[in-house]
Amino acid sequence: MKIGLVDDRFIDLDKMNGIVANIPNIEIVFSTLSAEEAYEHIKKDSIDLLIADIEMPNLSGYELADIIHSYALNISVIFVTGNSGYAVHAFELNVHDYIMKPYPKERLVKSIERLMEKTKATEMVGRLFLKQKNDIHIIQKKDIIFIERSGRSTTIYTKSGPIKTYQTLNELEGELRERDFLRAHRSFIINIHYVKNFSLYAKNSYIVNFEGIEEQAMITKEKVDFLQHNYY
Template sequence: MRVGLVDDRTIDLDKLKAIVSTVADVEVVFATQSAEEAYDHIKKETIDVLIADIEMPNLSGYELADIIHSHALNIAVIFVTGTSGYAVHAFELNVHDYIMKPYTKERLTQSIERLVEKSKSAEMTGRLYLKQKNDIHIVQKKDIVLIERSGRSTTIYTKSGPIKTYMTLNELEGELRERDFLRSHRSFIINIHYVKNFSLYAKNSYTVTFDGLDEKAMITKEKVEFLQRNYF
């Protein structure tokens, strides 16, 4: 598991590094005193967990977690903070844990170990279960190329063919929190690994073509710029 650390106080950052470095199956990718630098690292390097203080100069840890949440990045967040005032908001951002300073080594270690076990389980069960009347389709997430909402139904295009479901894109987006998937448009979710080309369609949108698939998707100009900043 790849972890990023950010705390504006040197003594607190050193404590984080000392504890996290002892946890099995964990690699510290970066440790910084600036949330802006942490954000730059997140755009360039893949991490699984961000451990952050909340109240920091300029960009706060909460604002950084909000960016992660709003862009549906597959990064778990653990807050390690001296203030309890953000606890409710942290819950709204689906933060993994909220640890109050001063804390023990065991408290932080247990939180990280829970995430490690959770990630191992997720790797084994990287599948989507689609209930359709009397049938249940089991789809490997890695085989999903794109998902399109049209009318009251949704079509999931996979490498082996399309599957219809009545699940909404919002529901499917909640199931597909992996970094591979992007809500490119109000009617589409795409797997970025299959994207072949973007073609200008209108002033603020593009069509997307995919390897091995005739169907196309739509993507907004804003999401293309987001992909360029954070993925390519």
């Protein structure tokens, strides 16, 4: 599990580092006193868990969690704070835990271990089983960039390359009910996390460009408006 730590007080950040670094199967991607630096990492979706103080100058931990929630990023959040006043709002953002300072080491360790167990339990749900002629191909849903239906076949563009299947978009859409995926057009399903930009193609449609690949998808103006209202 990849973790990011942010607290504007060095003594509190140092304590978090000391605890988290000794948990097996954990990688600390960043540890910073700056919420702005943490935000840059969050935009890249480079972590699985953010452990953050709430009250920090310029950008608060609550605002970081709100960004994660609003953009539907696949990042869990644990607040470690001296202020109990944000608890109700924190759980509205579906944070994993809310830990009050000062706290014993075991409190944070158990919270992270509980999240790791929860992640393992849902790992199979995060896989897509693709029916092919004589095989069943298994891929991680989070690795899907977009899906295109052309003629009688469907191409699933993933981080590691394209995969062909004869399953229809309607069949695949039923398997991709996560908030990450959107039926952007009658011939396309897109993963919103990989979208780089939209380019106007016609009066009621746009071309979708993605991070990491040259292939493009289509999206209707109606779905662009939907994305802006509900995600961005």
